[in-house]
Amino acid sequence: MDHNNKTNGDTQEDSHNAVSKSDAEEPISANLQQNIDKVKQALGNSNDIILREIRIGKIGNLKAAIFYTDGLTGTQALADYVIESLLMDMKNTELDQMISFGQDVLNVLKERALTFGGVTEVLNYEMLYTFLLSGDAILLFEGHCKGFSIGVRQWNQRSVTEPATETIVRGPRESFTESIRTNTALIRRKIKDRNLWLESRTIGRVTKTDVSIMYIHGIASDNIVDEVRKRLDRIDIDGILESGYIEELIQDETFTPFPTIYNTERPDVVAADLLEGRVAILVDGTPFVLTAPATFIQFFQAAEDYYQRADVSSVLRALRFFSFFISLVGTSMYIAITTFHQEMLPTALLISVAAQREGVPFPAIIEALMMETALEILREASIRMPRAVGQAVSILGTLVIGTAAVEAGIASAAMVIVISITAISNFIFPAPNMSISVRLIRVPILILAASFGLFGMIIGFIALVLHLCSLRSFGVPYTSSLAPFILEDQKDTIFRLPRWRMRTRPRLISQKDVTRNQPSPAPKPRI
Structure with a gap:
């Protein structure tokens, strides 16, 4: 009897999840009040989801609603660049005439009123919930089966500080933060090259965590980049809260005491790894960035080794x-x-x-x-x-x-x-x-x-x-370049040779553009 009840409960729960999923993929209704009721019900009437109903046009023929999440949305930017523009700048007879004749006015609003960057069309409730709970403002209209997502995300975050786990005497004193956009900016600040490419995806059925991969096109191996993409796309989990989740799900070997993916909180270390042909994996909500592939020697190389003379570093x-x-x-x-x-x-x-x-x-x-x-x-x-x-x-x-x-x-x-x-x-x-x-x-x-x-x-x-x-x-x-032994790569393994001798990148990591700089003779002292 209990077993039957449990089975029936599981069946009801599965059907409920299926219905919820189908509801989330349902297109947005043209009835604005229906949309408002549906969003409120789906989010449990949470008091941090703010609703503002407005009327657009000189006589207010177009009824609209704005949703945003308190604490994740920049309310000042929303008021100055969105609400004020819709209420004040669009008070003209032309817009009211277009509304009266039943013409599509969304493109006019998008081009003239929504001048704030990052405006995306929202076609179904799944997109609406994702953008809304990420901090964007959602703009819905009466009589239209689509809305707009406006990128006004703004929340409190930790500023760029000195690294806590990788301290050095000489070198940059900045570390990553929990904001993925700040982290990508710190890397681009060091590598100002058009071939530094960024690919983003969302992982986690519940958390919907932003995950990005960065690599230098033309230096990173295409096989490694494709393998990183495949392993990330195979992840099916309810939540990603830290880069350690990603590391454990995409690593080559599980039952080993040695880490096969490198993690760091220093932007200069990630920039150096990218220049060697590695791929960086950034996860929103954590200050630690993953780089792959990793080698055993890499865990003995400190950032300070490359900011001092070669003999001292060796x-x-x-x-x-x-x-x-x-x-x-x-x-x-x-x-x-x-x-x-x-x-x-x-x-x-x-x-x-x-x-x-x-x-x-x-x-x-x-x-x-x-x-x-x-x-x-x-x-x-x-x-x-x-x-x-x-x-x-x-x-x-x-x-x-x-x-x-x-x-x-x-x-x-x-x-x-x-x-x-x-x-x-x-x-x-x-x-x-x-x-x-x-x-x-x-x-x-x-x-x-x-x-x-x-x-x-x-x-x-x-x-x-x-x-x-x-x-x-x-x-x-994992043991390259010691096993297999590569003579050219010994310039930066147990010992580090002078900078002018480090002309090539690691052969097994970067197989496309292996040359760092042109051969040059050793610098001679002036007399």
Whole structure:
């Protein structure tokens, strides 16, 4: 009985959704009052949907209604450029005569009165609801089966500020905002080229989120651009609230700890990626822009690397790779050597480590996992707590817990030092999502080192390299240009060569226009 009731309820709900969908696609009626009642009923008589009924013409022969959403529509622009123009500028006998003879006056109104930019014809209720709830003003007329959508969107938004997650010493101090139009303007401000193309679409059956892709025509590969289009068009979901939704739905590989799509909040980074032939994906409502395809090396390249001299940038980038190695295997190597390969340590150091571990009741792996877990809890707590006390709690908690653990004999001093160095090395990555990936991979390698020593670590490294080589990002190998090895692309991988030597773009990403600049000799100092 309950099952039948549930089935009947589902059937009624499906039929209701079908009716609602058909109603939304229904053409607009010529009866203005019917349109008003239908819009009010469909939107639940929401009090933020404002209705203004007016009469146009010298004697007011044409009855009209204006809908707009309070908080999303610029009321001042609506009053100055739309309502005032309709009520004052269109008071002439010619318009009244056209209305009396039954002629189409909408084109006259569109050309003479609606001088504000972004006027679109509205033919059905689906278009009406979409434009209205996006912030546009809707203008409907008595006796006409179509209306106008007037682009007067205006809402409160965060101004362009300094990046919060990708800070640098030298370089631009502007970041994206939650407005997609502001973000596209920030990119166009840096790339003033007619080949910078923008394509827009709406994704999300309920949220109807604006999503745009940007690429430089003639530099970006047509195959990559087509693949981005196909993956975005295949998305069928009720809502998109952040670019992370898009990233998860279009990525090549789901079950991998490594990010296969790059995200950033810096316009200069997106501009540089576009110049290399990548495609940018912008989502309304988030300050993070996605770029694809992504490579493993890209997550170690900071924006500041290209604003300093090549030798300084190369040293800093090599330091990041060394920190990646320390963060990944620092604790594992300590456990493997002290547990299985004590002969690798000098005698004095071995005696010191053994003396520290004499009072510790746990094996090294349990000791390391306990300290790692405590560190991750403190890290997560410092992020979620109020900013005024988060840093203080993190620093004090780490010091107090580390000191108390050593004094209580739960952990050795050497283990606390190793865990601390490993944690600090994890903060050096320019991309925060890569540091999360390293933290996830660290635990399996830790278990292999505790089980089989250095042999287990080598097995873990082989599995990690094989996994990296198997990944693809929109058809591009994730480990390019190291595997497959491309000699010309080594100018900007582990080290960065001087600017005058970086003449070509990455071969596997941009296959059309691969030349950045013309070959030129090295600059010579003047005497």
